[in-house]
Amino acid sequence: MTAPLLVGDQMTGGYGHTTILNGCSIALAQGEIAVIVGPNGAGKSTAMKALFGMLTLRSGSVHFEGEDITSLSPEERVSCGMAFVPQTQNIFTTMSVEENLEMGAYRRREGLGETMSQIFSLFPVLKEKRSQKAGELSGGQRQQVAVGRALMTRPKLLMLDEPTAGVSPIVMDELFDRIIEVARSGISILMVEQNARQALMIADKAYVLVQGANRYTDTGQALLADPEVRKTFLGG
Numbered sequence: 001m002t003a004p005l006l007v008g009d010q011m012t013g014g015y016g017h018t019t020i021l022n023g024c025s026i027a028l029a030q031g032e033i034a035v036i037v038g039p040n041g042a043g044k045s046t047a048m049k050a051l052f053g054m055l056t057l058r059s060g061s062v063h064f065e066g067e068d069i070t071s072l073s074p075e076e077r078v079s080c081g082m083a084f085v086p087q088t089q090n091i092f093t094t095m096s097v098e099e100n101l102e103m104g105a106y107r108r109r110e111g112l113g114e115t116m117s118q119i120f121s122l123f124p125v126l127k128e129k130r131s132q133k134a135g136e137l138s139g140g141q142r143q144q145v146a147v148g149r150a151l152m153t154r155p156k157l158l159m160l161d162e163p164t165a166g167v168s169p170i171v172m173d174e175l176f177d178r179i180i181e182v183a184r185s186g187i188s189i190l191m192v193e194q195n196a197r198q199a200l201m202i203a204d205k206a207y208v209l210v211q212g213a214n215r216y217t218d219t220g221q222a223l224l225a226d227p228e229v230r231k232t233f234l235g236g
C-alpha cells in the first residue's frame with residue numbers, strides 16, 4: 001500500500017465540555033479520494049476541523065506526510081500542503097471571481113498565472129465570469145470558486161466539507177466530476193458528503209461515522225455493496 005498522506009489517529013475532542021469525537025480515526029494515501037459519511041450530527045464536520053487544526057484534540061494525533069502536525073495551526077497546515085473548503089462562507093461575495101482566486105494565493109508570488117489557468121481550464125465558467133462578483137453566481141458556481149480558491153495554494157490534499165450542499169442533482173454530478181478531475185491531477189481529496197451514495201461511488205476509501213466514532217471503513221464500492229450499510233445509511 002502507498003504511504004499514508006494524512007492520518008488522524010484516535011481523535012477525541014469537542015466543543016466546551018461536550019465530546020463530539022470519540023476516538024475517531026481517518027486516513028488516506030496519496031492520490032486517493034476518501035469520503036466521510038454518516039447521519040446528521042455524527043461529527044463529520046468536526047472530524048474535518050480536527051484534521052485541519054480548527055479543533056484542539058483532547059487526545060489522539062494528526063500526521064501529514066509522516067510529520068506530527070497535531071499542534072500546528074490551520075495556517076501552518078496550509079504551508080504543509082493542506083487546503084480546506086468549509087461548508088459555508090467559503091468565498092468573498094463582494095469580490096470578483098478573479099480576486100477570490102488571488103486571495104487564495106496571498107502567500108505565494110510565483111506562478112500565480114499558471115495556477116489560475118489550470119483552475120480556469122478545470123472550471124471554464126470561472127474564466128467566463130472572472131470579473132463578476134462571486135456573490136452573483138449560482139450555488140454550484142460559488143462552490144467552484146471556493147474549490148478554485150483552495151487550489152490556488154497548490155495543495156497536496158484538498159479537504160471539502162459538503163461541497164454539494166444545496167445544489168441540484170445535475171450540478172452535484174458536475175461538481176463530483178470536477179472533484180474526480182482534481183484527484184486525477186494528483187491532488188488527494190478528503191470530503192464530507194450528505195449524498196452518501198454518490199460519494200461512495202467515487203471513494204477509494206470511505207468512513208461511516210456514528211456518534212463521533214468509526215462504524216464502517218472500506219472502499220466505497222464495498223460499503224455500497226454491504227447490506228447493513230445500505231439498510232442503515234443508504235435507505236435500503
Ligand SMILES: Nc1ncnc2c1ncn2[C@@H]1O[C@H](COP(=O)(O)OP(=O)(O)OP(=O)(O)O)[C@@H](O)[C@H]1O
Pocket residue numbers: 015020038039040041042043044045046047
Ligand atoms: N461550534 C460548535 N459549538 C458547539 N457545538 C457544535 C459546534 N459545531 C458543531 N457542534 C455540535 O457538534 C455535533 C456534531 O456536529 P458536526 O457538524 O460535526 O456533525 P456532522 O456529522 O457534520 O453533521 P451535519 O451532517 O448535520 O453537518 C452536533 O451536535 C453539533 O450541534
